[in-house]
Amino acid sequence: MTQKQPSNQPFSNTTFGFMTVVEVPSLGHCGGLLLVSNIGRPIEFHFTAPVASNRTQEIMYGKTYSGFLCGDRIGAALVDKARRLPTMFVTDSPDILPVCELIDTSLILVPSTMELESKPEPFDGKGLKSFQIDNDEIYCLNTPENQLNLIRQQAATFASVLPFDEPFERIRQAIGEAHQVLKVA
Amino acid sequence: MDQSLRQIDWTSVIDGMSPEVHFADSWEAGSVEMPPVVSAKISNRKLKTSSYFFSDVGASSGKGASSKKSGGLFDPFSKGEAEANQSPTNQEKGAKKSGQASAASQRTRIQPPSDVIRLEDRLFYLLQPPLETLLGGKTMEFPFEPFNFQYAGIAFLFPRHSAILADEMGLGKTMQAISTVRMLLRAGYIKNVLLICPKPLMTNWQREFKSWAPEVTVAAIKGNQYQRAWHWKANQAMVKLANYELLTRDEAMVTDKNHEYDLVILDEAQRVKNKSNATSQVVQRIPRKRSWALTGTPIENGIEDLVGICEFAAKGTVTSGMTPREVRVRVKDLILRRTKDLVMTDMPPRIMRDAELALSADQQLTYDGAENDGVMRLNEMGDELTIKHVFELVLRLKQVCNFDPATGASSKIERLKADMEEVAASGQKAIVFSQWVDALQVIGKQLPEHNPLEYHGRIPSKQRDPILEEFKNNPKRNVLLMSYGAGAVGLNLQFCRYVFLFDRWWNPAIEDQAINRAHRIGAAGSVTITRMIMAGTIEQRIHEILEAKRELFREILSEGAQPGRRGLSKDEIFGLFDLTTPKGKIVPTSDEEAQAA
Numbered sequence: 001m002t003q004k005q006p007s008n009q010p011f012s013n014t015t016f017g018f019m020t021v022v023e024v025p026s027l028g029h030c031g032g033l034l035l036v037s038n039i040g041r042p043i044e045f046h047f048t049a050p051v052a053s054n055r056t057q058e059i060m061y062g063k064t065y066s067g068f069l070c071g072d073r074i075g076a077a078l079v080d081k082a083r084r085l086p087t088m089f090v091t092d093s094p095d096i097l098p099v100c101e102l103i104d105t106s107l108i109l110v111p112s113t114m115e116l117e118s119k120p121e122p123f124d125g126k127g128l129k130s131f132q133i134d135n136d137e138i139y140c141l142n143t144p145e146n147q148l149n150l151i152r153q154q155a156a157t158f159a160s161v162l163p164f165d166e167p168f169e170r171i172r173q174a175i176g177e178a179h180q181v182l183k184v185a
Numbered sequence: 186m187d188q189s190l191r192q193i194d195w196t197s198v199i200d201g202m203s204p205e206v207h208f209a210d211s212w213e214a215g216s217v218e219m220p221p222v223v224s225a226k227i228s229n230r231k232l233k234t235s236s237y238f239f240s241d242v243g244a245s246s247g248k249g250a251s252s253k254k255s256g257g258l259f260d261p262f263s264k265g266e267a268e269a270n271q272s273p274t275n276q277e278k279g280a281k282k283s284g285q286a287s288a289a290s291q292r293t294r295i296q297p298p299s300d301v302i303r304l305e306d307r308l309f310y311l312l313q314p315p316l317e318t319l320l321g322g323k324t325m326e327f328p329f330e331p332f333n334f335q336y337a338g339i340a341f342l343f344p345r346h347s348a349i350l351a352d353e354m355g356l357g358k359t360m361q362a363i364s365t366v367r368m369l370l371r372a373g374y375i376k377n378v379l380l381i382c383p384k385p386l387m388t389n390w391q392r393e394f395k396s397w398a399p400e401v402t403v404a405a406i407k408g409n410q411y412q413r414a415w416h417w418k419a420n421q422a423m424v425k426l427a428n429y430e431l432l433t434r435d436e437a438m439v440t441d442k443n444h445e446y447d448l449v450i451l452d453e454a455q456r457v458k459n460k461s462n463a464t465s466q467v468v469q470r471i472p473r474k475r476s477w478a479l480t481g482t483p484i485e486n487g488i489e490d491l492v493g494i495c496e497f498a499a500k501g502t503v504t505s506g507m508t509p510r511e512v513r514v515r516v517k518d519l520i521l522r523r524t525k526d527l528v529m530t531d532m533p534p535r536i537m538r539d540a541e542l543a544l545s546a547d548q549q550l551t552y553d554g555a556e557n558d559g560v561m562r563l564n565e566m567g568d569e570l571t572i573k574h575v576f577e578l579v580l581r582l583k584q585v586c587n588f589d590p591a592t593g594a595s596s597k598i599e600r601l602k603a604d605m606e607e608v609a610a611s612g613q614k615a616i617v618f619s620q621w622v623d624a625l626q627v628i629g630k631q632l633p634e635h636n637p638l639e640y641h642g643r644i645p646s647k648q649r650d651p652i653l654e655e656f657k658n659n660p661k662r663n664v665l666l667m668s669y670g671a672g673a674v675g676l677n678l679q680f681c682r683y684v685f686l687f688d689r690w691w692n693p694a695i696e697d698q699a700i701n702r703a704h705r706i707g708a709a710g711s712v713t714i715t716r717m718i719m720a721g722t723i724e725q726r727i728h729e730i731l732e733a734k735r736e737l738f739r740e741i742l743s744e745g746a747q748p749g750r751r752g753l754s755k756d757e758i759f760g761l762f763d764l765t766t767p768k769g770k771i772v773p774t775s776d777e778e779a780q781a782a
Contacts, residue, residue, distance in 0.1 A: 031232075040314035042239045049233040077232040162318055166292065173294075174311050178235070181304045 014038045014154050017086035017105075018167040019078055021070045021093050022175050028052035030179075031074035031096075032171035035086055040162040046081040047175050048074050071098030079103055088151055092168050100141040106151050109139040110164040133159050237305050239312070291317055293336035298345050299518040310344050320364070325371075328396050331360065334528035339365045341521045342477060347499035349454070349478045351522040351742065358479045359393045362450055367398040370423055375447035377423065379439075379471065382452035384428040390452070391426065406431065414438060429456050432467045445472040451497060454478035455485060458493035468497050482694070483520065484738050488512055491741070495519075509740045522742040525701075535704045536713045539728075540600055541720045544586070547594040552585045552722060579723055586719040587624050587688055597687060597717045598631050604715065605635055608683050609663045614656070615683035616665045618699050620690055625666040628687065636661050641668035653678070669695055679708040686716045689724055693731050 019033045027050035035044040051074060061068045075096045079089075088106040091097070100107045129140045131152045143151050158164075292315035297307040313319070316336045320327065331339075338361035342348050352358050369375045382390055387405055394403045404422035406413055413431065417438040432439055449471050451457060457465040457478075478498045484490050488507060495503040495516075502515050526535065544552055559578040563570055588595045601617065608615045619625050622641045629637045638656050640649060649671075656665045657680060665678070669690050681703040690696050696716075704712040718724050 034312065036314075040318055042309075042312040044239070045237045045308060045312055046234050049235075051232060073232060077234050081234050081236050083238070162314060166315065169292075170312050170314075174308050177307055177311055178304060181307065 012038055014087040014158070015043060015084060016158060016167070017079075017082060017089040018171060019075060019089055019091045019093075019096055019099075020168050020171055021074055021096060022172050024050045024175070024179060027179075029069060029074060030175055031070070031078050032175050033078035033082060034167050034171050034174075035082060035084055036167055038158065038161070040158075040167065042170075044082060044084060045171075045174060046078050047171075047178060048077050050179075066095040067098040070095035071100075072102075075099030076102050087154055090155075090164065090167075092165065097141060104142060106143040106147070107141045108151070108155060109141075111136060111138075136164075237308055239309060291315075291333050291336070293317060293333065293340050295340045295343050300346075301344065316340055319368070325367070327364070331364070332357070332528070334523055335361050335364075338521060338523075339368070343368060345477070346475045347502075347519060348476075349480065349483060349494060349498050349516070349520040351480055351483045351520050353481055353522075353524040356523060356525065356528065358481070359390065359452075360397055362452075362477065362479055363394055363397040363401075366424065366448065366450075367401055369448070370401060375475070377420065377425070377446055378448045378450065379425045379427065379446045379473070380450045380452065381427050381429060381432065381468070383456065384430050386452060387426060387428055394424065406435075410434075417441075417444075429464050433463045436467050440467060440470040440472070442472055445474065447473070448475040448477065449473040450477045450479065452479045454480040454494050454497070455482050455490065457497055458485065458490040460493040460496045465493060465496065469500070483522070484741060486734075487737070488741070491516070509737060513741050516741070520742060532704070533708050533711045535700070536711055538713060538715045540715050540717050541725075542596040542600055542717060544719055544722065545589065545594040545596050545599075547589040547592045548585060548596065548719075551589050551591065552582060555581055555585055556723075579727075582723040583688060584621070584624075586722050586724050587619070587621070588627060593627070596719070598628065600717065601628070601685060601687065602631065604683075604685070605632060605664060609635055612660070613682045614663055614665070614680065615685060616667055616678060616681050616699075616703060617685045617687050618667050618669055618690075618696075619687040620669050621688070622668055624687065625668060629666050632664060635663040637664045637666050638662055639666045641666075641671045644671070667699075669699055678702045679704070682710055682712055684712060684714045686714065689716065689718065689727060689731075691727070693735065 015035055015037055017033055017035050019031070021029050021031050024030050030048055030050045032047040033045070034042060036042055051069060053069070057068070058065050070093060076099055079099060079102060085105060088108055089099075089103070090108050090110060092110055094109060097107065097109060127141070127143075129143060129145075129148055131138055131140065131148065133152070133156045138152075138155065140148065140151060294315055295310045295313050297310040301307055301310070316339055319325070320331070320336070320339075335357050338350060338352065338358075342350060342361065342365040350358050350361060352361075366375070366378055370378075380390060387407075391403055391405060394401055401424060402422040403424045403426055404416055404419065406416040406425055406427040408416070413435055416425070417435060427435075427439070449468075451468065457468050459465060460469075476498045478494050480494065483494055488503065488509065489505060491512065492503050492505055495501075499519055502519060503512050507515070525532065543549075556578075559581065563574055563578065566574060584590070587597060605615060617625070617628060619628070622643055625639060625641060629639060636659075638652050640652055644652065652665075656662050657678075665681075679702075684700055684703050686696060686699070690699075700712070700714050704714075716728075718728050
């Protein structure tokens, strides 16, 4: 999957793809991708069916299993469904980062509700960079050096409108609602 | 096929792996025995995903739906492109200045109402950003930052086609309704609104629209019949403002089936509590898509009031004969009711004390005589008996509860004197309310050491403000004697920490208004309210009826809810005495709506 790096567009045209993985009790992991406008209005929402952990795969993938499950499978499925290419993808889950192998769009990792124990490992050829917004360390992938400042500016502008953790809150609530409705149905 | 060959169904064992069983062929079988090899391939089976695409006017699901560009509706940046392109540093500074930080800490979400069934519609509401973000934008400036509960009220109204906003008076129902109308208009969800209010409130609504939604055009329907006809037909204004009084006159125009309103709002909706009156009938027939009712008193006398309002807001939700529990369940998603106690958590507490006192010996003697004689006389009247006669007896007995007319003895005054000593000793001030000016003057004579001031209907208007100034600024003036009629509304006496209700008004809402003179925003500390009730008398019976009403109100609406403008009904006034004739119990025959207040 190859996607084009967004150009230097005005902020009003920027869109953000918030992507996270939620654990649904007794069902497994469920991914959600919420594409929002520059002011946080929803444009697209995609969520996956829950994926149960697979013991054989866990053994085979070892400590890379979470990355495989959340990034290569769930993240990839979500990105594949997006009709609009966001200016950047935003995640609060380090396990989703491997999805960067499948896209060219910038992907930033924000420490919202998840505490990172250590700096995420860099991915080959993608280069892990970081910058700060409001004293928060933001990790950035898939971003050439000359685009980094632009991405930082766009991310900071968005954060001045809405805190980064807010869209994830919506994703979690929407996934919960969807499962509740589908369960009743 | 060789016996050693085995068919293995690994799929039942290992999810996501495809078994590949190698079968030993004949020469292998005949020579060196090779162990069977099982190869597991990692499945790349596609995950099932669900997708929803949103535009400004709702959700669409599936692949066929296209994504429309968002903007306009809630887009606070739609007019602020230049500013939005400023450097992030400036943006961040601006955001902090305009209170975005506080918006971030408080997140009010629009929750889908229970009658929204489709998942895509529910998700549309759930996935909207918090109201603080939507309303904090550059193109929806407000005269001041709404309170959190007001955001919650907007979030309640926004998605609903049927709603009753029943906040206690003073919490800003008007502002919440206007702001939601403004958002819905911007969203393109609605295009024409009809707002109906009592005539005296027309100018107030116009003023409030100017303040909270200056870009929304409002046309007041008024003038002679030709002018009004023109107004009804004209479509220039987004909001038409009409009063209840003209609905019946303009019935044909307001109920014209060719003119459907996207939203009809009834202010002071208790005006249509009687579903069979002419105004209610007209209101129910207005063609409309959304129906909102605003009222601080959805239940004045009983469940039947709510039935009337529901006939407009959500026909059939509540019907006559339902139990309070059934009603509560039915209206749970329909009514939003908040009280000051509930939402103004930063306000100092309001401490209610019921001082149940015994009549003095003189009072008891007079009271018993008056009651016995009075009831006997009423019984003798038979069919001639009207509510007026009963009412006169009640008033007479209430006066005896205050003072014995012959000796002036009063348990209440003894208690008040004792309490006032404490109030004065602590350097505080008190307001004493009574429904009778004569009683206030007697009280005044009994409290000379506290230099009482009087504020009631017999004081000329010009002298009233100086009296309040004197009370506020003179530390020797500890007590203000006030009548309910003169002091119930419009006065700010939040420097007072004590309120005494020397006698009880018929209507808890009037009492609440009186109490709110002292207990209001800006109150210096807790406010103690002492309600004086004479045990075993008419006062206690009235108190019990009013408390039962409060309880009914709480049961149907919410915990902590306050009663509305509810006095005693005709039946309740008759019921204060066990009136019987040789023919049996006296039942009132008059149709008169006997609200005591």
